[in-house]
Amino acid sequence: xxxxxxxxxxxxxxxxxxxxxxxxxxxxxxxxxxxxxxxxxxxxxxxxxxxxxxxxxxxxxxxxxxxxxxxxxxxxxxxxxxxxxxxxxxxxxxxxxxxxxxxxxxxxxxxxxxxxxxxxxxxxxxxxxxxxxxxxxxxxxxxxxxxxxxxxxxxxxxxxxxxxxxxxxxxxxxxxxxxxxxxxxxxxxxxxxxxxxxxxx
Numbered sequence: 001x002x003x004x005x006x007x008x009x010x011x012x013x014x015x016x017x018x019x020x021x022x023x024x025x026x027x028x029x030x031x032x033x034x035x036x037x038x039x040x041x042x043x044x045x046x047x048x049x050x051x052x053x054x055x056x057x058x059x060x061x062x063x064x065x066x067x068x069x070x071x072x073x074x075x076x077x078x079x080x081x082x083x084x085x086x087x088x089x090x091x092x093x094x095x096x097x098x099x100x101x102x103x104x105x106x107x108x109x110x111x112x113x114x115x116x117x118x119x120x121x122x123x124x125x126x127x128x129x130x131x132x133x134x135x136x137x138x139x140x141x142x143x144x145x146x147x148x149x150x151x152x153x154x155x156x157x158x159x160x161x162x163x164x165x166x167x168x169x170x171x172x173x174x175x176x177x178x179x180x181x182x183x184x185x186x187x188x189x190x191x192x193x194x195x196x197x198x199x200x201x
Contacts, residue, residue: 001051001095007044014041016058024079049096051088059084062092072107111152
């Protein structure tokens with residue numbers, strides 16, 4: 001694994017990282033407005049953790065953006081080639097945590113796992129909480145909430161709540177649609193997505 005700033009990434013590496021990203025996304029649109037910064041090379045203080053195979057080919061990478069409020073970094077993108085072995089992302093994250101510790105990084109923020117309180121609910125939880133969990137699990141194929149939560153849980157993080165604010169209950173449906181639109185969760189996959197240039201976004 002190599003850790004480097006975007007400013008130190010040469011053209012060949014940038015080209016390969018874009019290829020990895022396109023392969024990983026396929027025909028799916030970019031997701032994750034609340035977490036991802038999909039402009040891979042737009043910010044010189046962004047950090048890349050890159051997995052390099054025995055042949056020198058790039059197997060996958062993490063993109064970390066600075067989080068000045070916590071004097072740390074936030075995980076923005078996780079991408080890998082589809083033929084790499086399972087566990088590559090876990091390896092990259094644990095090695096990146098070691099790098100952060102060695103460089104006195106105060107905090108490394110992982111994924112934003114929405115509705116985590118509901119997904120962690122057990123059988124003794126109130127009926128409404130259990131019903132909400134049931135609905136969330138049914139929609140997991142599209143939203144991947146449980147999979148993201150389960151992935152993040154592997155690293156024993158400190159969970160912090162985030163809040164979705166609105167003025168009136170009547171605003172909730174429209175605010176919810178605006179949120180889903182911002183996250184690109186209302187955008188279906190299609191052939192037009194694969195032609196998007198990530199570096200220009």
